[in-house]
Amino acid sequence: MTAPLVDIRAVSHRFGQQTVLKNVSLRIEPGSYTILLGPSGSGKTTLLSILGGFVSPSEGKVFIRGEDCTAVPPAKRPTTTVFQDYALFPHMSVGANVGFGLRMQGVDATTRAARAREALALVGLASAFDKKPHQLSGGQRQRVALARALVIEPAVLLLDEPLGALDLKLRRQMQDELKAIQKRVGTAFIHVTHDQEEAMALADHCVVMNDGRIEDEGPPERVYARPATRFSATFMGESTILQGNVTEAKNGTISVATSAGAVLLSAALQPGAKVALAIRPEHLVLGAAGGAVALGTAEVSDVVFQGSFKRVLATSTLDARLQFIAKAPATAAIQPGDTTAISCNAGEIILLTE
């Protein structure tokens, strides 16, 4: 096995009294696209700042390409950052912005201009070389910032909510481009976001963070299908959560008592254990001809048409605190006020131990 490109070892960080990172360890492989996903205040941006060298951690170490970089200043690190506000140099032309890193390395002006042009072509902005940043749109500035950071060929590119300031349509478009550019240059990207759709679309490796800890990490498909914690089950996509207790355990099968009825699952747990069952919206079946696991009936409280499907919110008739979030086909004749049977299949229930 090759050494990881980035190795974060037991990093903790405090701002005054507040601990924002709690013993975080993370490895990043060369050429991967890593997403740090979490709500604001989860410590993801602090972790990125520590990687970039703008913050030195209270405890722990950061290794990049096997070298201890914990106390190395940003200028001397093999990382570059794309800032959320792009931080382009307003007094320089786009070409001079992109060439700045090379200028600092002492590259001569002709080579600099040629490589800056190449980098701009890579992000599809070859024609903007002589423009000033204020003449560009938000999406174009974003690309310039990307070209500027990539042109010096960093080992790791750090992106701090790079799409946060763009409107939705542009965001989805830039998202596809980011992925394509990353594939082309092969540099490891570490990208911070709170948008789970962005995370699922871009990540090779998805790191879900909450309250200064890593809740879950892995390929986005795995994190979505089998989230490790209740937080990641609700933050990375939506889930209906059923609280329950294990009442019986026999031959690798447990019975879980929930407010929507008993559910049989194959797992090895002791009776009395507290568990939570998470079910993805697309796995909940509405109507009589349902799955093997009956979850009682529910009264539909809201139906939101989303184009390709309808998002249904329903309250259990057995437990008013239990909210089901389900996905129904766009053609389904379902209305608020309807009472419907709800069921699912045992294989699609995600078992979370607390």
Add this chain to the structure above:
Amino acid sequence: MRALVRIASWLYALAVYGFIFLPVIVLVLFSLQATSFPIPPFTGPSLRWYGAVLSDTRLTSALVNSLLVAVLSSLAAVTLGFLSAWGFARFTLPGSALLRGLITLPLTVSYLIIGMGLLVLFNWAGVPKSLLAAGIGHVVINLPLCFAIIYSQMGDHQINIERAARDLGAPEWKVLLLITVPVMAPAIFAGFFLSMTFSWDEFVISFLLTRFDTTLPVEIWNLLRSGLNPKTNAIGSLVFAVSIVLVVLFELTLLRRKPA
């Protein structure tokens, strides 16, 4: 009634602007006097007295001295002001608010007190009365001003720009020279031109701290001691014209909005 209010407000505005500008207008008008006394009736226009000013070597050398002191002291004031503003804006210093207060304090002290203080200090330190001494005095009065102007324009927005430069491999002095200074250029120029304006027509400190070579305001004062003369009007008009140019430059650099 409404018309009356309108007329009254016009009259009031006229009175205010008249009060402010009439002395200057009179000064400039009688600098164009053809005869020897700057009193009515107006006998000009004539450029006779401007010719007299420009052929008077004492006045022209004082003019050059004034320009020299203004440019050099303003350069020093704006450099020091910029560096202290950057320091206060980017680093957390113990007692930062107190130190910032102290640095702007000279703005509230009268020039006479500053001039006297420097006179005593220079006497004790053995620094002779000279243009250099006056220049140092002008740095003392203009540094707080430059600091205040530049510090007020140093927002958090530039922090990320500086960070980006560092991130791309720029050592600290290059960050300052290639990024911070150009980005702050409007405030830096504004500080420079305002310092120039104040140094240009500063009298008290120059009067106290210079002896043989002196600045224009002191030379004008010497001239005035021998009585009123259209020549004093002419040199006064020249001083005023330069001040106007400097103030306009100041306003243009600080108040100009960047195209969005």
